Amino acid sequence: MTSLDPERPSHERANPPKEVPAGRTSAGPGSDDTRAAAREAAAAARTLGRHLGVLAAGAARGAGRRAAGAARAAGSAWQGLAARFRNRATAGTSPLASDPTASGPERPPTSVPARLRRHPWIAAALALVLVPALFLAGLVLYSFVTLPPLGGVVPEAGQRALTVEADDGRVFATRGAFQGQKLTAAEMPPHLGQAIIAIEDRRFREHWGIDPRGLLRAVYRNAIGGGVREGGSTITQQYARLTSLNQEKTLRRKIQEAFLALRLEATMSKDEILLGYLNTAYFGAGAYGIDAAARRYFGKGAKALTLPEAAMLAGLVRAPSQLAPTRNFGGAKERADVVLQTMVETGAITAAEADKARAQTITLRTPPETPPGTNYFLDMVSADAKKLADAPGDVTVRTTLNLDLQSLAEGVVARRLDAEGAKKKASQGAMVVLNKEGAILAMVGGRDYEDSQFNRATQAKRQPGSLFKLFVYLTAYENGFNPETVLVDRPIQIGDWEPQNSTGRFKGAMPLRSAFAQSVNTVAAQLADEVGIPAVIATAHRMGVTSELPNVPSLALGSAEVTLLEMTRAYAGVLAGTAPVDTHSVHAIRGAQPQPLYLRTEAKAGTAIPTESRAMMLDSLQAVVDGGTGKGARVSGLPVGGKTGTTQDYRDAWFIGMTPDLVVGIWVGNDDNSSMNRVGGGDLPASIFHDFVQRATAQLAKGRKRPSAARAEPAPARDVPINPAPAASLRGVPEVIDTGTLAFRGRTIRLFGVDGEGGALARQLARYLRRREVTCAPPAGTEAKAEQLRCQIDGDDLASLILTAGGGRAAEDAPADLLAAEEQARSERAGIWGRR
Numbered sequence: 001m002t003s004l005d006p007e008r009p010s011h012e013r014a015n016p017p018k019e020v021p022a023g024r025t026s027a028g029p030g031s032d033d034t035r036a037a038a039r040e041a042a043a044a045a046r047t048l049g050r051h052l053g054v055l056a057a058g059a060a061r062g063a064g065r066r067a068a069g070a071a072r073a074a075g076s077a078w079q080g081l082a083a084r085f086r087n088r089a090t091a092g093t094s095p096l097a098s099d100p101t102a103s104g105p106e107r108p109p110t111s112v113p114a115r116l117r118r119h120p121w122i123a124a125a126l127a128l129v130l131v132p133a134l135f136l137a138g139l140v141l142y143s144f145v146t147l148p149p150l151g152g153v154v155p156e157a158g159q160r161a162l163t164v165e166a167d168d169g170r171v172f173a174t175r176g177a178f179q180g181q182k183l184t185a186a187e188m189p190p191h192l193g194q195a196i197i198a199i200e201d202r203r204f205r206e207h208w209g210i211d212p213r214g215l216l217r218a219v220y221r222n223a224i225g226g227g228v229r230e231g232g233s234t235i236t237q238q239y240a241r242l243t244s245l246n247q248e249k250t251l252r253r254k255i256q257e258a259f260l261a262l263r264l265e266a267t268m269s270k271d272e273i274l275l276g277y278l279n280t281a282y283f284g285a286g287a288y289g290i291d292a293a294a295r296r297y298f299g300k301g302a303k304a305l306t307l308p309e310a311a312m313l314a315g316l317v318r319a320p321s322q323l324a325p326t327r328n329f330g331g332a333k334e335r336a337d338v339v340l341q342t343m344v345e346t347g348a349i350t351a352a353e354a355d356k357a358r359a360q361t362i363t364l365r366t367p368p369e370t371p372p373g374t375n376y377f378l379d380m381v382s383a384d385a386k387k388l389a390d391a392p393g394d395v396t397v398r399t400t401l402n403l404d405l406q407s408l409a410e411g412v413v414a415r416r417l418d419a420e421g422a423k424k425k426a427s428q429g430a431m432v433v434l435n436k437e438g439a440i441l442a443m444v445g446g447r448d449y450e451d452s453q454f455n456r457a458t459q460a461k462r463q464p465g466s467l468f469k470l471f472v473y474l475t476a477y478e479n480g481f482n483p484e485t486v487l488v489d490r491p492i493q494i495g496d497w498e499p500q501n502s503t504g505r506f507k508g509a510m511p512l513r514s515a516f517a518q519s520v521n522t523v524a525a526q527l528a529d530e531v532g533i534p535a536v537i538a539t540a541h542r543m544g545v546t547s548e549l550p551n552v553p554s555l556a557l558g559s560a561e562v563t564l565l566e567m568t569r570a571y572a573g574v575l576a577g578t579a580p581v582d583t584h585s586v587h588a589i590r591g592a593q594p595q596p597l598y599l600r601t602e603a604k605a606g607t608a609i610p611t612e613s614r615a616m617m618l619d620s621l622q623a624v625v626d627g628g629t630g631k632g633a634r635v636s637g638l639p640v641g642g643k644t645g646t647t648q649d650y651r652d653a654w655f656i657g658m659t660p661d662l663v664v665g666i667w668v669g670n671d672d673n674s675s676m677n678r679v680g681g682g683d684l685p686a687s688i689f690h691d692f693v694q695r696a697t698a699q700l701a702k703g704r705k706r707p708s709a710a711r712a713e714p715a716p717a718r719d720v721p722i723n724p725a726p727a728a729s730l731r732g733v734p735e736v737i738d739t740g741t742l743a744f745r746g747r748t749i750r751l752f753g754v755d756g757e758g759g760a761l762a763r764q765l766a767r768y769l770r771r772r773e774v775t776c777a778p779p780a781g782t783e784a785k786a787e788q789l790r791c792q793i794d795g796d797d798l799a800s801l802i803l804t805a806g807g808g809r810a811a812e813d814a815p816a817d818l819l820a821a822e823e824q825a826r827s828e829r830a831g832i833w834g835r836r
Contacts, residue, residue, distance in 0.1 A: 160177075161178040161395075162175045162382060162394075163396040163397070165396060167402055167441075168403070172403055173371070174286060175286075175370075178287040178289075180291030180294070180302075183275065184275075185271060185272075187301075188302070189310060191307045191349070192314070194348035194349070195314035195343060195348075196235070196317075198339060198343045199314050200318075201234045204234065204274070205270060209234060210236075210258050210261055234261065235277050236261040237261040240260035240264055241257050278290040281317050284321055285320075285326050293316070306360065307357045311340050312332055312335070315335030315336050325362075330768055330770040330772075333770070333772075361794065371406075373410040373444065375453070376444065376446065376453075376455045376457065377399075377401055377445075379453070380440075380458060384586050388597075389589040389591075393592055395589050395590060395591050396589070396591075397588075397589050399585055400585050401442065402442060405441050406443070407823065408692060408820070409431050410824070411826060412688050412691040412692045413666075416687060416688050417668075417684075423677065424678075424683070426653075426670065427447070427671070428671055429446075429666070429668045430456035430667045431444040431666050431688070433696075434568055434663045434664075438572060438576075439583075445458070448829070456564070456667065456671075457563070457667075461561035464562050464645045464654055465645035466519045466558060467567060467681070468557065469558070470617070470621075471543065473512065473527065474613060476531055477613040477617060483516075484511050485511065488510075489509075491522070492526060494525060494529050494553045499524075502521070506522065507520065516620040516628075517624045517627060519628070519629050524556050525553065525557065528556030529553065533552065537549045537551065543579045544566055544583075545570055547563065547566065564666075564667045565583065568663055568665030571658060571665070574614060574617050575658050575663055579609060580606050582606075586598070587599075621643060624641065625640045625641055625642050629681065630655060630682055631686075632690060634690065635690060638693070641658050642657030644680060644685070644686065645681045646680035649675040650677070651669060651670075651673055651676070653668045653669065653676065653680050655688075655689050664689055666688050667685070668685050668688075730747070730776040735766075736765050738758040738808075739757045739761050742774070744776075749776060749787050750787055750788050751790070751802070752779045752789060753779075753813065753814035754802055754809075754810065754814070754818070757832060761808070765807060774792070776792075799821075800821045803821035804824055806831015810822040
């Protein structure tokens, strides 16, 4: 009988220890159990990896169900694994080891999904890390595979810019994208490259295309600044974008930009990259490349730039449209000062050199804006220049436009239509001014180019009415008739056509001079029938009419459709004595080379008009103005001839008149061809002619020296004031009280001839004058009130600049030049004259 040992634990009594087989040593409870636990852990890890892979793939494809299922499975796996850890720990054994002595059936291993299901936050955290990482890796790979070649972005072939000069050499407009000349390493001033590096990429010489330090600095400054205040792209990255990529703002483009920057650094030197960037970057106002910018703003090549000019251009690349000095000179000057300061900080220049550069005057050689009213003329010049010299590269075009007459033409058309147009239901007008040689001195294609680019002087075809009688009478005078020949104003019928007079009455017998002056329709119809419509058509074509003219009796009264330019050209032929007159808008075209691309020579003379016939025609034209339908065009002390034209139901009203020097054609009407309120050629058109010619004659008599168009001379540079200030002048940087009042160190002066405006206009003037020196003096030859001065800035009259920009009104005692400046602003609807 076996006795029980009261001192022995009960589990030892029930389960005696097993014998260790021969050849094996006991390593304690961790021997076989450790190996089993390791195998189980490896299996669990593989299962967990498979489920995490399923989770990541499902999230990347957007397959929500599979991702959610994988997450639940992973959570279950993690929960099961954690439970086993807890159970083993409680039993006092390794949590990963199995207990071979445990009683009861063996439990199957818990799956990884089941374990992860118990802790879903772990799966979510893994997904948040893995999914973006996989997406970013895929995007980087895709960006690399679709990487474009270096230099793949090429400017459109044949694209060029026009710099447009008036007939006196003044630059008044620019069009197109300026490309300039490619700057070479030998031509680049040292301070130009230093300025770009200082303001755009201080570590350009040190990094390898991408600058992590600069990128982190930009991120930090943008974060504390509350917006994008600084970019992290290097010069190399910017050059890669300009030459190889589009301008879309996407992560893919930024990745490709970085790849290309690394490739550039591997294939090009730093100096080559910097030079390429300068030759490609955009500097505002349509200027691409540093040489184009230097010529656009300063009228010189890039190699001739001074330090302050180079600093100003370097400051533009960050915001070229906002800081272009032609629009925002004050902002561009402030930015240039920042560039100079950064050059001091980087050691490129000394503080003394920066101060000296800031003190230097920067003079622009291009007007701030193209006058809006000249755009109709510019459209025609652009097409003409392409026909005359279709060469690549930027060109300068010397035109026939007289800026003084152009401003006057725009002003008189706008003023008359503003005053009477609404009452008389006339909404549009057009004007062409020619000299005897056919040069187009002024052109108004409509009231507002921004509203409509349709040129009513060259594109609109309208019936000319009695204006066409010029060809009927000239044909008759060349075939034996004369101004004293008598015909009878009476009812007539030619075929099925019965012409009527505008008055509805008949005057009986009258000489042709009177019939032409009074615009009698029945007499013109009889004359055309007598000489033959084909002969009238031949005369019109010989005089320069190119439109199709139908062979019908009503053609005598202007039933065909023609343009204002071709009719004005025909009348100019009578004044010149030869026809057709060669109407033209271009004197010369210059490119980069000294030799002109085009130079107008004397036009081949047209067919001479018989002297006697021409004299009779001029006499008849003068009779129209002296006592006929064109009396409203008379100008005291000046011989004037012309002809009125009015179409059926007052849809069109014309007047073409001439002086010994000018031929002026005017049309008034509506774009929708609606009727006006009884407006004939002797009404608004004749009045506009009178207003224009009266003042144009005085302007032409005063004259302005014109550089030789035959030698295509460029306009002289204006680096110094035209009128040096007298010794007692007031000089300094003023404060702006309003646009007509300035303060110099406590002394307040008023600009002579300007009634100032406050508010936004005054603030704009203050920005324009910021840190710029102004010189003022009493107006010469004019009695002015105390403290009324005329001021100049960079050689230009400040009062004239203000009035031209619409920054104020001309005072009652303003001289003629300031009245003309106000008239220009009014015609262009600039500043205070803009439509509300």
